[in-house]
Amino acid sequence: MLTSLRLIDFRCFEELSLEFSECGGIFIGDNAQGKTSILEAICVLVRLQSPRAKTMRPLVRFEAAGLGLAGECWERDLTLRYGRGGAQLQIDGESLETQNLYLQQSGLIVWMGNEDVDLVRGSGGGRRHYLDFICSQLDSGYRRALSRYRRALKARNLLLKDRVSSDAELNAYAEVLIEHGDYLTKVRAQTLSLLEPLASTAQQEISGRDEKLELRFQSGSGGDMREALATTAEAERRQRQTLEGPHRDDVRITINGMPAADFASEGQQRTIALALKLAQGEAIQSIAGRVPVYLLDDIFGELDPDRRNALMKYLPKHAQKFITTTTIDWLQGEWADWEKYDVCEGRVKRLLAES
Incomplete structure (x- = not known):
């Protein structure tokens, strides 16, 4: 589904390049280190929409003139550049005039975060x-x-x-x-x-x-x-x-x-x-007939073990999932073998699997 992601001047990242497996990945780190920004970048690249900002401008790294996002999604090369002239969109190297043309070919997303509770009480x-x-x-x-x-x-x-x-x-x-x-x-x-x-x-x-x-x-x-x-x-x-x-x-x-x-x-x-x-x-x-990518932003810390385990079981097995968390103490079963990344002060390091 999403096999690569490249960022330039996005939020706290001056530059970042990541490769992903078909399962997805788990980003681990303290708060305010950049974990959520990685998931946000995926959402913006695929759907041209941030769950945390109404416009593109707040996504641009401080003092940078613009931002760039790129990645291979659903066997298509997506590219988004944003600056003073607005947004420029490409799929497989071809420039697209409208956002609708881009979105019809880009992909599908489900975002899950702690703020979702406001759907009920907000x-x-x-x-x-x-x-x-x-x-x-x-x-x-x-x-x-x-x-x-x-x-x-x-x-x-x-x-x-x-x-x-x-x-x-x-x-x-x-x-x-x-x-x-x-x-x-x-x-x-x-x-x-x-x-x-x-x-x-x-x-x-x-x-x-x-x-x-x-x-x-x-x-x-x-x-x-x-x-x-x-x-x-x-x-x-x-x-x-x-x-x-x-x-x-x-x-x-x-x-x-x-x-x-x-x-x-x-x-x-x-x-x-x-x-x-x-x-x-x-x-x-x-x-749509396609499985969306699931972006789960630090939601497991607010759930008791029973609900956490039930959620993990309920998520579609064949869907690609990207998760942010401050700790993996709760991780068990098949999830324990997933690719993991340490995120600290805007730097991302892939963790080696334990032998």
């Missing part, structure tokens, strides 16, 4: 981001629709703040919101219906209990963007913002019929977060 924005990351890997038109919706929403909200804006201008942007908003809502709802039974099964397997996990899509437009905008037109003028649409979508998560954010224990919330990400991987594989 705001709706995190759950929308979770759906967006999945939908963009399953539907080639989703990312474009999301970008156009966001641009139109921002422009329309600026007009609403201007008390002298005309109805014609507002209606022009409303048509863009209607076109793309209904599409986003439809894809999100369909995707969540696919995810729910998968997440429910994963929840029971990881927790070892008969816990009923339910996911319910809550549309921010009621499923009809045109009607929603017409109904809220006067209120929008008063509050000076677009009040309904996919930017208000959410997912209601319940465990045994109770809101998980309020009634689930810390352990249950972390298990639900794992179940959501495991469901993501299964959904991507079932629709």
